[in-house]
Amino acid sequence: MSEQELDERKTKILHAIIKNYMETGEPVGSRTISKYTDLNLSSATIRNEMADLEELGYILQPHTSAGRIPSDKGYRFYVDHLIEQKDREVSEMKEFVIEHTEKMERVLKQMAKLLANNTNYASIITAPQVHSNKVKFLQLSNVDASHILAVVVLEGNIVKNKIIDVEEPIDNEQMLKLNILLNTNLTGLSIDQINLGTIAVLKEKAGIHSNIISDVLDAVAEAISEDEDLEIYTSGATNILKYPELSDSGRVSELLTEFEEKNQLVSLVTEHFSEEENTGIQVYIGNEAPIQTMKDCSIVTATYELGEGVKGTIGIIGPKRMDYENVMDNLKTLKAQLDGIWKKPKS
Amino acid sequence: MSEQELDERKTKILHAIIKNYMETGEPVGSRTISKYTDLNLSSATIRNEMADLEELGYILQPHTSAGRIPSDKGYRFYVDHLIEQKDREVSEMKEFVIEHTEKMERVLKQMAKLLANNTNYASIITAPQVHSNKVKFLQLSNVDASHILAVVVLEGNIVKNKIIDVEEPIDNEQMLKLNILLNTNLTGLSIDQINLGTIAVLKEKAGIHSNIISDVLDAVAEAISEDEDLEIYTSGATNILKYPELSDSGRVSELLTEFEEKNQLVSLVTEHFSEEENTGIQVYIGNEAPIQTMKDCSIVTATYELGEGVKGTIGIIGPKRMDYENVMDNLKTLKAQLDGIWKKPKS
DNA sequence: ATTAGCACTCTTTTGAGTTGAGTGCTAACA
């Protein structure tokens, strides 16, 4: 074969095969290609070219005497070189305005739903990870004799709270001191920065209440890092039932369970090993994905960024023959909407 | 037929049919019954009895020359009269200890999972509804120049919070007054009791800040009633794939979508029209359930009660031939664990 | 009242035959 692996004609044929297979989900034969393209070649010629394409690994046959379907390599080529980068209308998405005061959780759920409806695939969104997010405000209050409420507000107005059991009540004056102490010492620190050293200093300064301060700090730390097992919102998981190649009984059960459990999905969303430089969108085709169960799926993800270091992921999971163009456009639009949305001050 | 609709022998046969069908999921024939019971009757006799039972509506034939399966009426009879009320071991459940400081949400998710694993059906749990729950503590704090944080603690240590946008900052002294005002006027009131009248009074008392007080109250009200569309946790939805009578393609999609959307499930959990007096457990068989999609399912629910008027529901959804005994035992145990758990002071 | 026996019904399974889409190869052609 020549220096360039695919000449123009082969490219066109490959493109035609993939396009057709994406629409029908059926193996596509030489005759179909010869009839429905402007190449004006006979089926026999197409057959020859197809044999070449198969040898090169771009397409494969489910069995002798069946048409061809794209291989992972074929899809990869399609995604990398064949997709047109047109700016498409993604109407609903554009109109979708996010209010800043809206609870993040609610917005993300909404987004996941919208994305799933728009694409007809399963969608997945993670809340931003706050590892390096900073504490903005912190307050303890007496709820009743034996309970203290700790509230922590993080950069981006993410609010965490926790009820703490205490042995003996703390009077209001002490509480005020404690609040000032905590705020002056912890505000502006990122979560990673609150370590044992900081805690020791705090304990010392707390004086008489040093015995409870560690309780409190534990609780605060817990509240902050509470979703270390990060929140994942999914929607449209049942969409996979629409694609016969994924829904043969046993397979579908595995896939849906994966979605229900969610914790497996984390790996999809934390390892961004093939991030593409310009678009910020990653595409995993078949076995490229880190989850074995999803070897018959493709996964497209985008990372959004609320502020420095505060990142989340949005993604779509569907059959390999998914409509990559539409999906990528949708993700791009959504990413743009989410980027920095909670960072800005109010509208 | 005699005054008593079912004599002892018919009851035994019906019982045997149901038991057998629950295990196998296949229509059961006269021969099977005659062989595997201690009745010592020939299949012919059984056949005669079966014909009677069919005429009475307790069993039915999918088609001529097939065995019998229980009808809804049959299941109902089974549930009402045939289940033995033995105190079974529900080991894992017993060991499951709930910490009071644990976030409610987390506990409920955990419970749902446990229940689904224990039974192999789909489980559903709702957070307690707080309509008539009382405000215990309330606090506004300045987060930054343009944001106020409102935190509300309800009876049962349920914490709600909301960030409020404000036009102009409020100084600390004013904030203190506002807090005292709110706490003295709202603490102890139930959510239903905070109406326009209360709000008008508050506004008047607020004086110079009356313009922002309605914003604040709106936000507080919103925070409190935020999940008027009440939180529902499900687990094990994919378990329904295990029961062939539910999983013929089209059906399964509908069912799973129901679970994903969740909002339909509310009706299962709010209308308790057939509550049974002593056990506190409700059983809906087939069409007795308020959701059409679930006409081939049975639903068993139990209501737990955290405090006065603060109720939630736990439930199981499975095929009609579910193991009612096991399910009801599980629910009973779980209900006992949940009843009043957050009401009590700390352990 | 119970049971053995038999004819009958209806689903499920099986397997052979047919169809049809698609391929690979060869030989002819421009």
Added chain:
DNA sequence: TGTTAGCACTCAACTCAAAAGAGTGCTAAT
């Protein structure tokens, strides 16, 4: 040398009838 027509071959999918099997209802004997 690249393209095409033609033909034999393959293999999944469909059809259809026959056979098997499970179960019933009824009748006559016990």
